[in-house]
Amino acid sequence: MASTADQWDIVSSVGLTALGVAAARALEGHRADALVRDEFAERFVTAARPPVPMPTRPEEGLPDWWRWLADFLAVRSRFFDEYFAEATGAGITQVVVLAAGLDARAHRLDWPAGCEVFEVDQPAVLRFKDEVFDEAGAVPACTRHVVAADLREDWVGALHAAGFDPERPTAWLVEGLLTYLPASADERLFTEIDRLSAPGSRVGVEYVADVEAVLADPRFQAASREYGMDVRELWSREPRRPVAERLRALGWDVRAETVADAADRYGRVLDEAPRVLFGDPVVLLTGTRLRACR
Template sequence: MQAVSRTALWVASMRATEASRPDRLHDDPLAAAVVASAMASEQSIPPAPPGAAEFMAVRTRFYDDFLGSGPLQVVVLAAGLDARAFRLPWPSGTRLFELDLPELLAYKASLIDSVGLEAGCSRVVVPIDLRDDWATALVAAGFSSSSPTAWIAEGLLQYLSEPDKKRLLDTISGLSAPGSRFAFDHMDTSADDRESVADALDRIRSMGAEFVATVSDPAGWLTAHGWSVAVDRVPALAVEYGRPLPDFMDPAASNATALCTATLP
């Protein structure tokens, strides 16, 4: 798999860790299968830095809660190895589109078959590189630009160059009907010098991937294009979810990730 796809294994391993906790914030039925498959094929998954699994659990819960509020047309950009189509209680009539690289989605399909999961919604897989013309592929797969859409871009913008990031936001805006919603996260550069951030970035680089510093403000860009944007931070959400982050975690580093919810009136 491409380097960014390999980071999906890393995220899945953290979701598997979360699923084993009695106070878990989510339960991903595919995560354990991902880890087992990686071990069987001798794919190495770097260990998560201290606190990373707790951070990831809060981020995952944020997106889960966002998707629980509609609309019935959902697009998951860079879907990775998450199993939201299978693990969330979807309302009748929900249609969910998963977009990601072809080789990653093929690997995911084999895991889904091995575990015997069944989607709780109408799930449509769109194998595409998001740097290509993914809008045409999405519409060809049955997406309706006249219907409100719930978009999520979990852990995606950090890997995109500024031109690719702007192109993605342009495309989402162009495909969104009134009433659409968009959840995404991005990382402030304020914590670039923190030891825990440097550690996490080193582990990502060890998998061949690279974060791209956020130069522009995606939330501000969306606001300027007619979206209403609210921003949450991981430490505050952890408290809201009843599971504050451990004391050993660097609050400045944890607070650097903005979890954003945008709505198009």
């Protein structure tokens, strides 16, 4: 697990995992039945020149684990795309994407007039992302705020400085993040989200219900080695309370389903390996803040 002193760019540590997510989204986009299409995903991978091969198009001999990853991330991305559509449809026009990585939703989703999207992540990751957008001449479909901050430290101050308004209902996204955080930072994250959320705010969260089971699976370990890093060194194995339990205790109305259940709803058939590795252990959650702020 990265220490609080660690920083990374897009081709190292957690940044490299974000690049792999982009590659998997690019693979998904070439399917006729794609659950999500991201026109920037392949651009990110090409521009980064990753130290390990990252396929962005279907090809002969593509390792099975890339197909597994693409299926999983397609379901996850579609789930949270729909979450944002529901949140903005309910009138929310302030969005915060925590650990935004190479998430391109500010550019690829249809946002309502006046919507502001705050993307929080490491400075080097956000700089790289902006370079690719600038090279493509890409214009976001909202007012996009880039917030350079480390989520293990004081990210709230940077968010406020970027223009975040805690009096406005917010749609938060916590996707592909929690396994990399120490338990203490994880706990603080939800405390701050709750404190900064006006009534009617929403939150979308992805979390792994059984980290040890995933890390112990030999297929996961083999894929990790092929990827060029030991993901077990990046993921936190510290015990923590289930996210749904914590949010309910804070007064949020929560709904959750596994990736496998979401895949079934979308008609995406998961083979045995991705179902065991990602489908059943990974939970996709949405919540709405009902009570008034303290």
